[in-house]
Amino acid sequence: MTFNRYFLSLLSAGALAFTALSVRAEDKQLTVYTYESFTSEWGPGPKIAALFEKSCGCKVNYVSVADGVELLTRLRLEGASSKADVVVGLDTNLVTEAKATGFFAPHGVDTGALDVPGGFKDDSFLPYDYGHFAFVYDTQTIKTPPKSLKELVDGPAKDKIVIEDPRTSTPGLGLLLWVKAIYGDQAGAAWAKLKDRILTVTPGWSEAYGLFTKGEVPMVLSYTTSPAYHMVAENNDRYQAAEFSEGHYIQIEVAGMTKSARDPALAKSFLAMLAGPQAQGILPTTNWMMPVGKPAEPLPAAFDKLVKPAKTLLIPSDEVAANRRAWIEEWLAAMSRN
Amino acid sequence: MRRGLVPGLLTLAFLVSFVGLALVALLSADTGMPSPSGAFGGRFDVTVWRSLRFTLLQAGLSTLLSVLLALPVAHALARRPHFLGRLWLVRLMALPLGLPALVAALGLLGIWGRQGVVNHALAALGLSEPISIYGLSGILIAHVFFNMPLAARLFLSGLERIPGEHWRIAANLGMGSLSLWRLVEWPVLRGLLPGVAGLIFMLCATSFTLVLTLGGGPAATTLEVAIYQALRFDFDPVRAMALSALQIGVTLGLLLALRLAAPAPEEATTLGRASRRFDGKSLAPRMIDVVILGLAAVFVAAPLAAVAASGLAARPLRLLSEPAFQQALATSLAIAAASALICVALSTCLVTARLSALSMRRRSLPARLIAGASDGAGSLVLLVPPVVLGAGWFLLLRGFGAIGHFAPIIVILINALMALPFATRILSPAIATHHARTGRLAESLGLAGWNRLRRIDLPCLARPLLMALSFAAALSLGDLGAVALFGSQDLVTLPYLLFSRLGSYRIQDADALALLLGLVCLALTMAGTPGRGHRAEREGRPI
Numbered sequence: 012m013t014f015n016r017y018f019l020s021l022l023s024a025g026a027l028a029f030t031a032l033s034v035r036a037e038d039k040q041l042t043v044y045t046y047e048s049f050t051s052e053w054g055p056g057p058k059i060a061a062l063f064e065k066s067c068g069c070k071v072n073y074v075s076v077a078d079g080v081e082l083l084t085r086l087r088l089e090g091a092s093s094k095a096d097v098v099v100g101l102d103t104n105l106v107t108e109a110k111a112t113g114f115f116a117p118h119g120v121d122t123g124a125l126d127v128p129g130g131f132k133d134d135s136f137l138p139y140d141y142g143h144f145a146f147v148y149d150t151q152t153i154k155t156p157p158k159s160l161k162e163l164v165d166g167p168a169k170d171k172i173v174i175e176d177p178r179t180s181t182p183g184l185g186l187l188l189w190v191k192a193i194y195g196d197q198a199g200a201a202w203a204k205l206k207d208r209i210l211t212v213t214p215g216w217s218e219a220y221g222l223f224t225k226g227e228v229p230m231v232l233s234y235t236t237s238p239a240y241h242m243v244a245e246n247n248d249r250y251q252a253a254e255f256s257e258g259h260y261i262q263i264e265v266a267g268m269t270k271s272a273r274d275p276a277l278a279k280s281f282l283a284m285l286a287g288p289q290a291q292g293i294l295p296t297t298n299w300m301m302p303v304g305k306p307a308e309p310l311p312a313a314f315d316k317l318v319k320p321a322k323t324l325l326i327p328s329d330e331v332a333a334n335r336r337a338w339i340e341e342w343l344a345a346m347s348r349n
Numbered sequence: 350m351r352r353g354l355v356p357g358l359l360t361l362a363f364l365v366s367f368v369g370l371a372l373v374a375l376l377s378a379d380t381g382m383p384s385p386s387g388a389f390g391g392r393f394d395v396t397v398w399r400s401l402r403f404t405l406l407q408a409g410l411s412t413l414l415s416v417l418l419a420l421p422v423a424h425a426l427a428r429r430p431h432f433l434g435r436l437w438l439v440r441l442m443a444l445p446l447g448l449p450a451l452v453a454a455l456g457l458l459g460i461w462g463r464q465g466v467v468n469h470a471l472a473a474l475g476l477s478e479p480i481s482i483y484g485l486s487g488i489l490i491a492h493v494f495f496n497m498p499l500a501a502r503l504f505l506s507g508l509e510r511i512p513g514e515h516w517r518i519a520a521n522l523g524m525g526s527l528s529l530w531r532l533v534e535w536p537v538l539r540g541l542l543p544g545v546a547g548l549i550f551m552l553c554a555t556s557f558t559l560v561l562t563l564g565g566g567p568a569a570t571t572l573e574v575a576i577y578q579a580l581r582f583d584f585d586p587v588r589a590m591a592l593s594a595l596q597i598g599v600t601l602g603l604l605l606a607l608r609l610a611a612p613a614p615e616e617a618t619t620l621g622r623a624s625r626r627f628d629g630k631s632l633a634p635r636m637i638d639v640v641i642l643g644l645a646a647v648f649v650a651a652p653l654a655a656v657a658a659s660g661l662a663a664r665p666l667r668l669l670s671e672p673a674f675q676q677a678l679a680t681s682l683a684i685a686a687a688s689a690l691i692c693v694a695l696s697t698c699l700v701t702a703r704l705s706a707l708s709m710r711r712r713s714l715p716a717r718l719i720a721g722a723s724d725g726a727g728s729l730v731l732l733v734p735p736v737v738l739g740a741g742w743f744l745l746l747r748g749f750g751a752i753g754h755f756a757p758i759i760v761i762l763i764n765a766l767m768a769l770p771f772a773t774r775i776l777s778p779a780i781a782t783h784h785a786r787t788g789r790l791a792e793s794l795g796l797a798g799w800n801r802l803r804r805i806d807l808p809c810l811a812r813p814l815l816m817a818l819s820f821a822a823a824l825s826l827g828d829l830g831a832v833a834l835f836g837s838q839d840l841v842t843l844p845y846l847l848f849s850r851l852g853s854y855r856i857q858d859a860d861a862l863a864l865l866l867g868l869v870c871l872a873l874t875m876a877g878t879p880g881r882g883h884r885a886e887r888e889g890r891p892i
Contacts, residue, residue, distance in 0.1 A: 048853045051849050051852075080582060084740075088743045088747065176567065176574075179574065179578060211566065212564075212565075212567060214558055217848055217852050218561075220854075
């Protein structure tokens with residue numbers, strides 16, 4: 012169809028114009044794919060780029076998408092044509108699928124000094140921060156929070172919680188795995204019981220946390236680090252995380268370099284910097300996650316007040332990849348029952 | 350008249366190739382692994398059928414409620430052309446459209462939620478347990494909030510096009526309100542009904558955030574969720590396509606049935622005098638209209654007021670000086686303006702083609718096909734999830750350079766296409782009436798082409814065109830779907846910025862942004878629904 016060809020050439024002409032405007036002449040460039048909150052004004056992105064640019068003699072270009080899952084979708088859509096040198100922001104649950112794409116090269120960074128609960132190690136993916144999932148509650152409404160997942164499941168149906176959907180969000184998937192890790196084959200029954208306490212299931216973290224801070228619901232699935240934000244940035248200790256005796260499921264964020272990286276040495280040095288003390292000091296108060304390495308400067312005192320899970324739960328990535336669909340079906344069946 | 354077909358056919362070709370190319374690209378995508386669900390996207394399991402059933406149920410009920418409630422509102426507004434605040438009430442009706450679903454949901458919960466105004470009032474009256482809207486009722490409230498005003502606006506435009514002669518004759522014959530309704534108003538509304546109901550049904554069937562957030566759990570799930578999951582979490586394009594096909598097939602079938610059930614009426618000829626109504630002057634109808642309009646205004650305005658209140662509490666002015674806000678505002682406005690213009694141009698072509706095809710002396714099969722296709726093409730686009738269109742175009746363009754550079758164009762086009770059904774619903778009846786009324790005059794004057802456009806078409810169609818532009822722009826302004834996939838640093842729109850702040854705990858900023866976004870939409874609706882400034886119009890003389 013000539014019409015299509017005409018249309019395409021129009022598009023590419025427009026694109027060329029854009030390219031001419033936006034690309035500046037720099038000798039060395041590093042293109043980092045990441046998620047949006049990483050590159051936002053208060054995210055770690057700007058500071059980390061500045062830190063790296065001080066020593067690399069290069070320019071860091073961020074390309075950001077909505078979240079970690081979108082990041083993987085984006086890479087798959089781009090395929091071999093991807094311009095990504097480094098990818099920051101996948102999590103442990105996506106590692107198996109990310110590896111299967113064959114886009115990633117071994118990072119080669121020494122992880123000896125890193126301390127990740129649950130002991131995650133991988134040749135291709137370098138952990139850079141982590142957070143434990145937790146139920147965050149409003150201390151003005153809830154005086155005695157549940158002390159275990161079992162207490163939460165068996166608790167009164169009138170004390171409502173809000174969670175995220177495992178089909179559309181990583182915290183939702185995290186809770187699904189958390190329940191699975193503790194209840195195993197009985198997970199379906201646990202969900203059927205918990206169902207009555209669940210006010211609603213939102214598509215993502217933002218909607219759930221919005222409902223929580225609006226006072227619509229006094230407890231929400233979030234991270235152990237959420238209270239740190241309120242304490243550090245708002246000087247407000249109203250919102251706290253409930254510690255569960257069975258342990259907390261962990262989300263570990265990882266970064267990797269692509270096989271198509273234009274300058275592998277540069278990509279590798281970015282990853283090494285990300286796990287280094289300077290960046291590790293930036294991440295906690297910008298990304299609101301825990302550092303995997305020793306930060307250059309001590310963390311704000313609020314971080315000492317956070318729940319430190321006695322036990323870390325993590326189902327291996329391969330097992331998650333193999334069972335995710337079946338477990339989501341199980342969740343759907345239990346949650347849709349009347 | 351045949352000349353009117355060419356732009357329409359080109360538009361059709363463009364729409365079909367824009368959607369078709371994306372689908373083909375996605376289907377033939379080399380994802381590096383076989384489809385996890387097997388050939389043809391796997392069998393549709395019980396979950397799929399359950400979501401389909403719920404999709405149809407909630408969309409059907411939402412449509413029914415929105416349309417039924419919109420009829421009396423439009424009727425009351427049409428019967429009371431002059432009262433203080435009418436203009437603002439009509440403008441208010443265009444506002445919900447421009448709000449991102451999450452903002453509206455939070456506003457609605459401020460009124461209907463567990464800690465909302467209604468429950469506080471009930472608690473004051475001594476009710477111990479809060480009423481909960483989560484579940485079907487919450488979804489219905491939200492969908493009526495979004496779509497009742499839309500339907501009322503479309504119905505109102507129809508009622509305002511009733512020729513003045515009809516009212517004069519009806520008054521001479523001494524018709525009561527019942528006869529007026531039966532003989533004058535209902536025939537017009539019935540002609541609009543399939544289009545309006547069809548549009549609302551599609552909007553509700555593809556609703557995502559509202560259904561999940563207010564639905565109370567996965568028992569309330571639309572097919573759109575499954576499509577999203579298939580494409581995003583499972584990266585299974587084949588299954589996403591199979592589900593999309595199911596959604597499109599079922600909905601198109603329903604729309605077709607709706608259309609066959611209610612054929613469009615003939616246009617009445619008129620001298621084009623501004624219409625003046627003589628009915629409803631006694632006390633009882635006055636009271637009824639006051640109650641209806643009062644309830645509608647409170648129902649629509651209260652959640653908006655809740656959004657505004659939390660926005661005001663979040664000190665919105667400080668954001669105005671932020672470069673991030675200014676840039677997002679500029680981006681949003683540019684995208685909205687471009688997609689609104691494209692949308693209105695495309696839908697004018699489609700509507701004209703449909704009318705040309707219908708007016709051919711012999712309604713041959715091709716002519717009828719063209720008319721049907723022009724009518725359906727606009728709707729079809731709404732049923733193909735933006736995430737599918739976005740992903741498809743992504744694949745097509747990845748060989749042509751950095752994707753980030755194409756993103757603005759694709760986002761503008763997707764937004765334009767999404768607004769197409771709205772613009773078509775607004776323009777189609779208006780242009781049909783206009784042609785019926787001015788066609789002969791223009792021919793007898795020998796006016797054609799540019800002269801006709803300038804002297805006859807544009808002045809007469811200014812209002813519907815403005816309304817279509819503002820609706821399309823508002824819709825694009827509130828959209829998050831298309832931007833999300835492409836979103837890069839260069840393409841941060843206001844809703845994207847809002848979600849970004851929300852995603853990094855900055856709830857205050859998000860509240861303030863919601864208010865500012867609402868104000869931008871308000872400005873748009875003011876432009877789209879200008880006051881009756883035209884002197885001739887005000888005095889009821891022919892224009």
